[in-house]
Amino acid sequence: xxxxxxxxxxxxxxxxxxxxxxxxxxxxxxxxxxxxxxxxxxxxxxxxxxxxxxxxxxxxxxxxxxxxxxxxxxxxxxxxxxxxxxxxxxxxxxxxxxxxxxxxxxxxxxxxxxxxxxxxxxxxxxxxxxxxxxxxxxxxxxxxxxxxxxxxxxxxxxxxxxxxxxxxxxxxxxxxxxxxxxxxxxxxxxxxxxxxxxxxxxxxxxxxxxxxxxxxxxxxxxxxxxxxxxxxxxxxxxxxxxxxxxxxxxxxxxxxxxxxxxxxxxxxxxxxxxxxxxxxxxxxxxxxxxxxxxxxxxxxxxxxxxxxxxxxxxxxxxxxxxxxxxxxxxxxxxxxxxxxxxxxxxxxxxxxxxxxxxxxxxxxxxxxxxxxxxxxxxxxxxxxxxxxxxxxxxxxxxxxxxxxx
Amino acid sequence: xxxxxxxxxxxxxxxxxxxxxxxxxxxxxxxxxxxxxxxxxxxxxxxxxxxxxxxxxxxxxxxxxxxxxxxxxxxxxxxxxxxxxxxxxxxxxxxxxxxxxxxxxxxxxxxxxxxxxxxxxxxxxxxxxxxxxxxxxxxxxxxxxxxxxxxxxxxxxxxxxxxxxxxxxxxxxxxxxxxxxxxxxxxxxxxxxxxxxxxxxxxxxxxxxxxxxxxxxxxxxxxxxxx
Ligand SMILES: Nc1ncnc2c1ncn2[C@@H]1O[C@H](COP(=O)(O)OP(=O)(O)OP(=O)(O)O)[C@@H](O)[C@H]1O
Ligand SMILES: [Mg+2]
Numbered sequence: 001x002x003x004x005x006x007x008x009x010x011x012x013x014x015x016x017x018x019x020x021x022x023x024x025x026x027x028x029x030x031x032x033x034x035x036x037x038x039x040x041x042x043x044x045x046x047x048x049x050x051x052x053x054x055x056x057x058x059x060x061x062x063x064x065x066x067x068x069x070x071x072x073x074x075x076x077x078x079x080x081x082x083x084x085x086x087x088x089x090x091x092x093x094x095x096x097x098x099x100x101x102x103x104x105x106x107x108x109x110x111x112x113x114x115x116x117x118x119x120x121x122x123x124x125x126x127x128x129x130x131x132x133x134x135x136x137x138x139x140x141x142x143x144x145x146x147x148x149x150x151x152x153x154x155x156x157x158x159x160x161x162x163x164x165x166x167x168x169x170x171x172x173x174x175x176x177x178x179x180x181x182x183x184x185x186x187x188x189x190x191x192x193x194x195x196x197x198x199x200x201x202x203x204x205x206x207x208x209x210x211x212x213x214x215x216x217x218x219x220x221x222x223x224x225x226x227x228x229x230x231x232x233x234x235x236x237x238x239x240x241x242x243x244x245x246x247x248x249x250x251x252x253x254x255x256x257x258x259x260x261x262x263x264x265x266x267x268x269x270x271x272x273x274x275x276x277x278x279x280x281x282x283x284x285x286x287x288x289x290x291x292x293x294x295x296x297x298x299x300x301x302x303x304x305x306x307x308x309x310x311x312x313x314x315x316x317x318x319x320x321x322x323x324x325x326x327x328x329x330x331x332x333x334x335x336x337x338x339x340x341x342x343x344x345x346x347x348x349x350x351x352x353x354x355x356x357x358x359x360x361x362x363x364x365x366x367x368x369x370x371x372x373x374x375x376x377x378x379x380x381x382x383x384x385x386x387x388x389x390x391x392x393x394x395x396x397x398x399x400x401x402x403x404x405x
Numbered sequence: 406x407x408x409x410x411x412x413x414x415x416x417x418x419x420x421x422x423x424x425x426x427x428x429x430x431x432x433x434x435x436x437x438x439x440x441x442x443x444x445x446x447x448x449x450x451x452x453x454x455x456x457x458x459x460x461x462x463x464x465x466x467x468x469x470x471x472x473x474x475x476x477x478x479x480x481x482x483x484x485x486x487x488x489x490x491x492x493x494x495x496x497x498x499x500x501x502x503x504x505x506x507x508x509x510x511x512x513x514x515x516x517x518x519x520x521x522x523x524x525x526x527x528x529x530x531x532x533x534x535x536x537x538x539x540x541x542x543x544x545x546x547x548x549x550x551x552x553x554x555x556x557x558x559x560x561x562x563x564x565x566x567x568x569x570x571x572x573x574x575x576x577x578x579x580x581x582x583x584x585x586x587x588x589x590x591x592x593x594x595x596x597x598x599x600x601x602x603x604x605x606x607x608x609x610x611x612x613x614x615x616x617x618x619x620x621x622x623x624x625x626x627x628x629x630x631x632x
Contacts, residue, residue, distance in 0.1 A: 294502060297500040
């Protein structure tokens, strides 16, 4: 009876209930939308820097971390490059000889990192060729080809086939310079690479530094999926004495992104819920004050305070129970819509997004648990919002009812 | 059998600021089966007296006994139970629950009493029948006339099988036809089922039908007439 009375009471002021229900639904929808959007953005940033920059796992010589350069090359590189055939979770491996240097064009010179790579291996791991926007992948130039990012090419004012000079220090700290010709210009999804990495073939760098037995100082491994990360790392550690690190260990920003986005999502949720909380308190307070006489009468004829309390709480609960699923559904459908229709195209703002390594097109992402979590949060908010009005209702004097109109 | 016994009852409003002695040293007893009107000019203390009898307002001095039990020292929740079990209230403004139908309004108090569904059903049907509002059972208060609403209110008051029914100016909002109809029902219930009614009124027609008329003036009983 109280249940049905509470239900009927909700519909007394249809407009008011409708307004508060819409507010709840819109609030829930907006949280889902914002969280999905946020997940999508942060997900893209993480994914891009994982797939196109750090890869899942890297191996270096122990000493490399404190003294990055040519001194700490990993011995016996072919052993590490065979890992993909030995450990099933590894998809591809690429060795890099990384050295700091300068690139110079007739216009200017810039400090950069030289990545000397095996083109095929690097392509398998970071998908580098897919980012080419001009020229091609080391094949159009016979002698000393180089890949530059669009950003660097613009700064240097060079085009495909232009000549640039690379200057590095060799193992004996002698300055070595060599002429290279731009084979391709790329635009990676990793801001770090765009800002200061150039790619050479490993044999060309060896020649430049006049060393016959060069190896690599960095090995990047792409895994088949992220799940096996820790396991695979352990397997690799069994096979090598070198330093094996996952991308999370290499780049703490992955954790920061995750933590930061968790906090942002909580802040969004709390703000929306606070707004709803006050809306609910306000509405229920109005509903109670409007019924002063009736509640007084209920008390007079012998309805216990706790039942009055329960009635108001139930009314609020039902409002949230009806409206939250509408918002959840709307949020779900919005996400489905964008998934089906090729995502949300924000290429207009792509410049800003790319600076952070994001994508221009958003595919909403949300964990299923978020829906349940939100439902729970809304119900809790509603119950919290019910408390004050319910206390008000309980404290009404039964005497009020018996007074004249 | 005495249903109500008041001894030297007084009510003082605003004792700390400007004290108003709304009821002054009233002693009175009401027997089962009475059909009693409390009358008097506006402001003489009728509502105040009924509220104290009904456990809705605290007395300042003296005592209120209902069915041999003093109610002045009861806690709030004891009073709530007491009102639910022993007193039927009829209000001037009907005060039905607007979202419930006539029948549901009558059953509501039985729900509060945790009565079983079958008894409840029978009782509400019976009451609707006796009040002559059987055809209106599924209507909400807003779809009923004032007279019909007040009959629902009387039915609700009786539904809990109270020791007596308290009605503060039950006919004040009714036209003369509805007033007569309601009085007929109340008188019949009183005659046939020995139900005790205590009501306040200004209305001469109501006074004419009462079997006992207690007149208050400035919170004091000035006459008590059995007919
Ligand atoms: N809550 C209150 N605070 C202060 N004084 C009150 C209060 N309620 C009633 N009074 C005063 O007590 C006196 C009796 O009031 P009461 O309402 O009992 O009269 P009544 O006989 O029912 O009048 P009416 O016929 O107009 O309904 C009046 O003088 C009134 O002003
Ligand atoms: Mg009065």
